[in-house]
Amino acid sequence: MPAKIHAISYYLPTAEYTNEDFYSEFPNANRSSLEKIGVSSRRRVGKGETASDMAYAAALRLFEEHNIDPQTIDFLILVNLEPDYYTPPTSCVLHGRLKLKKQCGVFEYNHGCSAYVYGLGLAEGVIHSMGATNVLLLTSSVLTNTFHEKDRNSKYIFGDAASATLVTSSSESGLGPYVYGTNGSGYEKIIVEDGHARNPITETSFEEDIDEYGNISTQGNFKMDGVGVFLFSIHNVPSMISELLEKSGLSKDDPDYYVFHQPNRFLNETLRKKIGVPQEKFVHDFEHTGNTVQATIPIALKHLMDQGKLKPGTTVVLAGFGVGLSWISTVARF
């Protein structure tokens, strides 16, 4: 049974961290090079607010903005790196909070930058193979909780957000095909190393490391090898898009828009030039949210919808890439 994206909403926490706030904290940071990243403000999860609280808020927004009866949801999929409890699954707790019906399947998964496109595939999968008709796909990122206070790069790039997407069964296919790949040997390039099963927190977990570019973090905090991830992206994403277009029978001029995960405007512009996408089709949309990990694609899609740009018949290439290292893309038809 085919599936399509029916509706999208998102939630941003209230606390804002602007570039003025950033430069007060890091007065020696190089403004002209940071400007190339393309962020002017971002939000941070509030004290006492959990990832599931944000996902809950995004779901309520979806129901309200799109006049959706929660009782019509027969599957909930959550992507979340910060569960409320070791067990039970946070997605089950959310099911209860959202007062969804009993005849509803629920599961969650852990993924980052690739999560949304994976989520669309999983939603389509449960529609096709498990008889679901209305799948609520929720994402939530509270990555700012993991940053070291002196980690200039992460504080500039990332923001927190949650998104809610309704994927429904459809008479015509609105998603696919998918092209995906993984380089698990690159797992250390984006990591919070200590604090879970492999490396429990020890007294060395919070000893400061300074990388070759002067950025500070620790093993107990989030760390990203920016240059390594940039190289990974430019070496894997263009070939993935070529493969996707070929698999879809499309030329690179056929899609109406290209909505990629939004980690860094400079990276995405480099990708756009390498792939050869015209500027007017390539969406840059994260200036006021930052890199919100799993939510960058749905936030950009929601804005396109609000602008009336996703009329019936519109085709959009979606691509997620990053932590894992992983990459995945699909074509969404509206």
Added chain:
Amino acid sequence: MDTIEEFISKVEQELDGIPKGSLTAQSNYRDIPEWSSMHALIIIALAETEYDFSLTGEDLRSCQTVQQLYDLIKSRKS
């Protein structure tokens, strides 16, 4: 392949915070004021889009000067 002067001019243009003429062939690019990972990304992106050349992190670490970077790109392309 561009001359070293053309290469330097393109690097300066991309690193738009630095004054024109401030880089020479013997400059150590790490001496660029507030050298950061963003500068490294800019050089890598320039190599990709202008010269269709994939610089690695290791290449950047092993080169000291603009001349060495230029020579590396030129030698691998020919």
